[in-house]
Amino acid sequence: MAQVSKLTIRLHGSDNVVIARAAILAGTPLEEEAVTTRDAIPFGHKIAVRDIDAGEPIAKYGQIIGFATDAIAAGSHVHVHNVGLHDFQRDYGVSSEARATAFLPEAERASFQGFRRANGGVGTRNYIGILTSVNCSATVGRYIAQSFDKDLLAAHPNVDGVVPLVHGTGCGMADSGEGYANLQRVLWGYARHPNFAGILMVGLGCEVNQIDFLLEAYGIERGPLFQTFNIQSAGGTRRAVAKGVELLGEMLPHADQARRETIPASELTLALQCGGSDAYSGITANPSLGAAADLLVRHGGTAILSETPEIYGAEHLLTRRAESPAVAEKLIERIHWWEDYARRNGGEMNNNPSPGNKAGGLTTILEKSLGAAAKGGTTNLCGVYRYAEPIATKGFVFMDSPGYDPCSITGQVASGANMVCFTTGRGSVYGCKPAPSLKLATNSDVFRRMDEDMDINCGAVLDEGIGVQEMGRRIFERLLEVASGARTKSELLGFGDDEFVPWQIGAVM
Missing domain, CATH: 3.40.50 (Rossmann fold)
Known part of the structure; x- marks a missing residue:
């Protein structure tokens, strides 16, 4: 438990530094630590509460945070100018502090008002998302969101909004490996996220990150609340934007049927x-x-x-x-x-x-x-x-x-x-x-x-x-x-x- 005084905070009894609660002038007595500041100490910075030898560990939270690069006198400012870091042995103590969790009985657990989805997920919001497969479809994704009829959206009050989710990758990348797997997992995770009532996925058509590959890999099926298309097949930017707006319009009434319930x-x-x-x-x-x-x-x-x-x-x-x-x-x-x-x-x-x-x-x-x-x-x-x-x-x-x-x-x-x-x-x-x-x-x-x-x-x-x-x-x-x-x-x-x-x-x- 932190010990708080008027000017400083001590986080652990074994620490050789304390933290300034306010900017402290040089020459200020810290009575609770029996030391006087030698330097001006900025708000939130560390003060040595005893002499620390060069190479000695700096301790905060009862743990090592670094090592003194020079001798540090009691009352001195302790920061990047006199603290460095090098490797040292740590004890992982695997599972030594694992304890049974005291779960509350179900009857005593809290609840909230959320959206229960057909796949069993639970949402806290009810958005429609525009998910782009590649940087090349990012602008079209934004244009679809910007062009969508705001009055039509207002007429469906249970929908929180239309969100364009655009990014800077999806092509010029290997079609396997860690980077590709990361992107695929992100897109799949957002495509099925319970805070979305519906998703429109927009691609270019020739990118490495093909939409059909994603759908096949993760078993995603198209339907009223999950639609896809690509710009090349749609006939270019303007036609793609028009198509996207049309598909969102069809999705909106389905998304608006969602209602909050006790969860x-x-x-x-x-x-x-x-x-x-x-x-x-x-x-x-x-x-x-x-x-x-x-x-x-x-x-x-x-x-x-x-x-x-x-x-x-x-x-x-x-x-x-x-x-x-x-x-x-x-x-x-x-x-x-x-x-x-x-x-x-x-x-x-x-x-x-x-x-x-x-x-x-x-x-x-x-x-x-x-x-x-x-x-x-x-x-x-x-x-x-x-x-x-x-x-x-x-x-x-x-x-x-x-x-x-x-x-x-x-x-x-x-x-x-x-x-x-x-x-x-x-x-x-x-x-x-x-x-x-x-x-x-x-x-x-x-x-x-x-x-x-x-x-x-x-x-x-x-x-x-x-x-x-x-x-x-x-x-x-x-x-x-x-x-x-x-x-x-x-x-x-x-x-x-x-x-x-x-x-x-x-x-x-």
């Missing part, structure tokens, strides 16, 4: 995400979201943690919670894949945090990862999945993805997430269609400055003394309201048309 919270699948992080992310918003994820799991639902490069260095906290050694090994295999992937591309896993993260007080990827992993709560890790692979397990799971937020969430939604919770300390303005995204501010300053974008102020954990568990309960209750149709801030601002970003891997041919 158990066990049908919620929540994407856990963070972006524009700061030093408070791992103290307020991420642990609070973890508490909400624990609640969702207890109610029988599913929570998906992702962003593999951003749990790098904290993966041992997850392997300890793996329900079986096989689950732990899947996560370790993904970590090794990423190490090789970064090496093959001339990079390194510690190329994070971003400049914005560093400005917010995060020094190394380990520090960021330890805070990011808190989004996953405390329940068992029940499964590990590849990018956009369908989630077939209830409970807390992990889906492999880049740390790039739109790309990561695209995979989570394709895997089945019908809701998103996104923590941010710097102020990300991400929004998502078809899965509504709740923004959780890590500090009260960003919540006040960006009140039209932020949904929940987790800064109240520090500023108002609200417990993490209580904040988690508030997040969970708001999730149920949004799942039932209440609009998030990003939905009110119209975000979501440009956040569809499938993960591209492999050579451009």
